Amino acid sequence: MKQKAVDPKTRILETATRLFYTQGYHATGINQIIQEAGVARASLYTHYQSKEELCIAFLNFRHVYWFKCFREFIGAVTDPEQQLMTAFDFLISMNDKEDFRGCAFMNILSEISPADTTLYTIIQHHKQNLRDTLASILPHHTQLLKDHIYLLFESAMLESHLYRNQWPVLQAKKMLKTLL
Amino acid sequence: MKQKAVDPKTRILETATRLFYTQGYHATGINQIIQEAGVARASLYTHYQSKEELCIAFLNFRHVYWFKCFREFIGAVTDPEQQLMTAFDFLISMNDKEDFRGCAFMNILSEISPADTTLYTIIQHHKQNLRDTLASILPHHTQLLKDHIYLLFESAMLESHLYRNQWPVLQAKKMLKTLL
DNA sequence: TAAAACAGACTGATCGGTCTGTTTTATTTT
């Protein structure tokens, strides 16, 4: 289970990322994390104050990772309209890669209440970031069209999770074509 | 806390429904349910075999309740296109009523894995039911348009949960207008 | 008088988190 190639802090974060994402936050215990990370109990609490702190680190890590992958993926093309189409192809590739586990941020959102302001804010910021990123591809179009694309993108991601199938993304791509 | 007007089994289900929906499945313990339902521990396990059985009952109960409210709400109008607009108004009223807690089914979906086949199937069936219901309002339109409306409906519900704001629903209504 | 609901003790397991003390690793000084 131990992969001593990387340092303990990284192993903890990567393990927590995988488990929080695939099992959920409350369904994942500290014991499982330290066990699968091959790390001492005390080491986890040296690097992260609490389970919630670890969740925050997970969301921040995931945020950076997701946008890095996203930008790389859509950066392969230059034409704006083609770039939007590629954005939906990105969803397809992520569904394949991560077995239709959906959006890590929306999954955590389902487990928390608005009283968890730190987590709630991180999730909102991530999505606002995505919204801005998509909007920036077609800067001269109406706000309504930008929102339209964003909503289709979101439901494509969430509904393919639900059905464990690419059809929502494929259909969303066709809808996008009618809008551009 | 006890509202002995209804029988224990109903109190358990209604309490579990409220707690699972507002706090999530794994974050809600049996102790809290029996306490807030004002019911004996043994009574819960006479009516429901396990916590998962209770979750199944919750989803089935919610399914019936949600569609009953939905049909009543949109049944107030007869014109198909107007009925679709009213469907989005229903989301607005539910957001107000339930404090932007989003979709009970998608929330549970975030907490489980495809291995939980029973729960997963119930959730998929609920959404397929919604998909069919929306599609039946405009039976003579293309499959693409039906899916389009469904995807907008879904993201309107989920994104208003995220932002705790009605704007996604209001924007989705405008998008719908451009599609009809 | 029988069924249902009650209170609450009890199980073993696990929860998140703290603490002690040992071993390993890395850096610095000789």
Next chain:
DNA sequence: AAAATAAAACAGACCGATCAGTCTGTTTTA
């Protein structure tokens, strides 16, 4: 290069609390 030292990671006991679920026996209801 070898020895000294400081920092990091280690194993694992331990904490009180809670978890889901079982069981006994009493009280209420029908």
